[in-house]
Amino acid sequence: LGTETFVGSSGRVFPDVMKASPLLRAWLKRLEAQGATLRTRHRWIGFADGGYVFETPEGRSIVHCDAALLALGGASWPRLGSDASWLPWLSEKGVEIDAFQPANCGFVVGWSESFRERFAGEPVKSVTATSGAGTFPGEFVISANGIEGSLVYAHGASLRDQLLNRGSAALTLDLAPGRTIERLTRDLTRQDAKSSFSNRLRKGASLDGVKAALLREFAPERDRADPGRLAGMIKALPVPVLETRPIGEAISSAGGIRWSGIDDDFMLKALPGTFVAGEMLDWEAPTGGYLLTACLATGRAAARGIEAWLRG
Numbered sequence: 001l002g003t004e005t006f007v008g009s010s011g012r013v014f015p016d017v018m019k020a021s022p023l024l025r026a027w028l029k030r031l032e033a034q035g036a037t038l039r040t041r042h043r044w045i046g047f048a049d050g051g052y053v054f055e056t057p058e059g060r061s062i063v064h065c066d067a068a069l070l071a072l073g074g075a076s077w078p079r080l081g082s083d084a085s086w087l088p089w090l091s092e093k094g095v096e097i098d099a100f101q102p103a104n105c106g107f108v109v110g111w112s113e114s115f116r117e118r119f120a121g122e123p124v125k126s127v128t129a130t131s132g133a134g135t136f137p138g139e140f141v142i143s144a145n146g147i148e149g150s151l152v153y154a155h156g157a158s159l160r161d162q163l164l165n166r167g168s169a170a171l172t173l174d175l176a177p178g179r180t181i182e183r184l185t186r187d188l189t190r191q192d193a194k195s196s197f198s199n200r201l202r203k204g205a206s207l208d209g210v211k212a213a214l215l216r217e218f219a220p221e222r223d224r225a226d227p228g229r230l231a232g233m234i235k236a237l238p239v240p241v242l243e244t245r246p247i248g249e250a251i252s253s254a255g256g257i258r259w260s261g262i263d264d265d266f267m268l269k270a271l272p273g274t275f276v277a278g279e280m281l282d283w284e285a286p287t288g289g290y291l292l293t294a295c296l297a298t299g300r301a302a303a304r305g306i307e308a309w310l311r312g
């Protein structure tokens with residue numbers, strides 16, 4: 001697309017200008033040059049008379065085509081247009097679809113009123129978090145209702161599935177990843193047992209602010225007085241999550257059209273000639289470009305499928 005790029009330290013490719021709009025303009029130009037016609041403000045509203053019915057500024061129209069590629073997105077952020085309204089229309093045609101679930105989403109935590117008032121919006125930096133997905137370093141943000149941000153999203157699928165299967169889940173935090181439990185125990189033991197919890201944490205573990213407050217929220221009272229047990233809590237503090245935040249707030253969605261419902265060319269088995277790509281399909285990926293990459297890759301694969309289909 002004529003855009004200079006560079007490879008970032010993460011190995012990902014970025015446009016030099018760090019903006020998407022020049023790429024989009026170049027892409028639209030290329031499509032037009034290849035003979036594509038873009039019809040904006042057309043909303044697909046279902047099937048009729050063997051065609052696709054659209055609501056357009058000029059009224060309803062039915063499009064009959066040799067092949068169609070549906071790339072209508074998942075169910076997150078519906079205000080941007082991807083509202084999964086297509087789900088019943090494809091279901092009725094026999095397409096197997098799994099219910100959409102929030103992915104890369106925040107979680108509800110039952111904060112105390114004082115914690116919520118004081119720390120909503122506060123980032124929690126330089127921690128590691130563990131769930132069934134593994135242990136990752138990173139940061140997240142305290143919200144009025146719970147937790148969100150990249151480190152939470154990385155554990156999102158595991159926490160969500162645990163909530164579904166077991167009814168409860170927790171994200172386990174290491175609030176002092178640079179220190180061993182032995183060293184923390186030693187340093188906390190040196191503190192005057194009569195000094196306040198905050199002072200012992202600050203002097204013995206260099207913890208204050210939101211990290212100290214998280215311990216106050218979730219470390220049982222009996223563990224706070226004992227240096228060994230307190231060190232254990234600092235290294236593995238379970239933060240219970242109660243439910244996912246609503247799908248309308250999630251960055252992406254899991255669920256969608258089952259892989260068993262499409263062939264190797266991304267054509268719907270129940271609707272020959274109709275291909276699907278992107279988040280409509282049942283997969284999920286972390287943020288950081290992986291979602292867009294998978295959408296573009298499945299779009300390309302489906303387009304190749306259409307070429308093969310049209311060749312007969």
Ligand SMILES: Cc1cc2nc3c(=O)[nH]c(=O)nc-3n(C[C@H](O)[C@H](O)[C@H](O)COP(=O)(O)OP(=O)(O)OC[C@H]3O[C@@H](n4cnc5c(N)ncnc54)[C@H](O)[C@@H]3O)c2cc1C
Nearest residue numbers: 043044072073077081082251278279288289290291292295
């Ligand atoms: C806030 C936010 C941040 C994100 N950040 C990242 C990121 O950093 N990296 C990353 O990889 N991904 C990110 N994503 C995810 C990424 O944007 C999506 O995975 C991707 O856009 C999905 O592409 P898609 O083509 O499947 O669907 P969409 O991009 O959702 O496109 C579907 C289109 O179909 C249209 N449509 C739906 N129904 C109809 C209908 N009936 N008739 C006509 N048109 C219809 C919609 O209006 C929409 O324009 C982010 C998402 C959000 C919400």
